[in-house]
Amino acid sequence: AQKITQTQPGMFVQEKEAVTLDCTYDTSDPSYGLFWYKQPSSGEMIFLIYQGSYDQQNATEGRYSLNFQKARKSAKLVISASQLGDSAMYFCAMRDRMDSSYKLIFGSGTRLLVRP
């Protein structure tokens, strides 16, 4: 069965420093996609970045990059130059072809707090 694991329930980072949020996944499907979402205290889910299982390069979107280690089934989110507005919950999610609906499976999340 598909599974997403986020082992860091909470993290602190100093403003302007980089931070890495861990995510490991499990699927028997060689074709899958990995997503990171940000959920601020207001509650909405904001899409940050996507990595496909066959993508040759690590995904990047502005200050967000994804450290994709396929053999280890790891998809870490790296946020560079942290800002106070980055304080939020961060969810890793996956979808594969095991389900006809291509639903997203989410991890339990990491709460990031950026210190001034």
Added chain:
Amino acid sequence: EPEVTQTPSHQVTQMGQEVILRCVPISNHLYFYWYRQILGQKVEFLVSFYNNEISEKSEIFDDQFSVERPDGSNFTLKIRSTKLEDSAMYFCASSAGQGTFYNEQFFGPGTRLTVL
């Protein structure tokens, strides 16, 4: 920029009452989802909907739940007889297609349901 909208933003109801949560997906999207997030927990898949029928539902989505797309724009989630444990944030999401893994699911802002 097109967005998914949800109403109401917050609903308070008595146990045993029926509630209808409403969503307006992005207009050219074809795939619709409901997820829920119990406070402090991860986001869980409830149901997916395509071509006017349910394509997949989770174990959570029992006979008390139903979905409809009554008029080609709205997408509703009905809970027939609410229970205390139905208290959660309910997210609607839509995506343009499933042809590739990068068919981003766009999330609405959520409806916070409180059952007393």
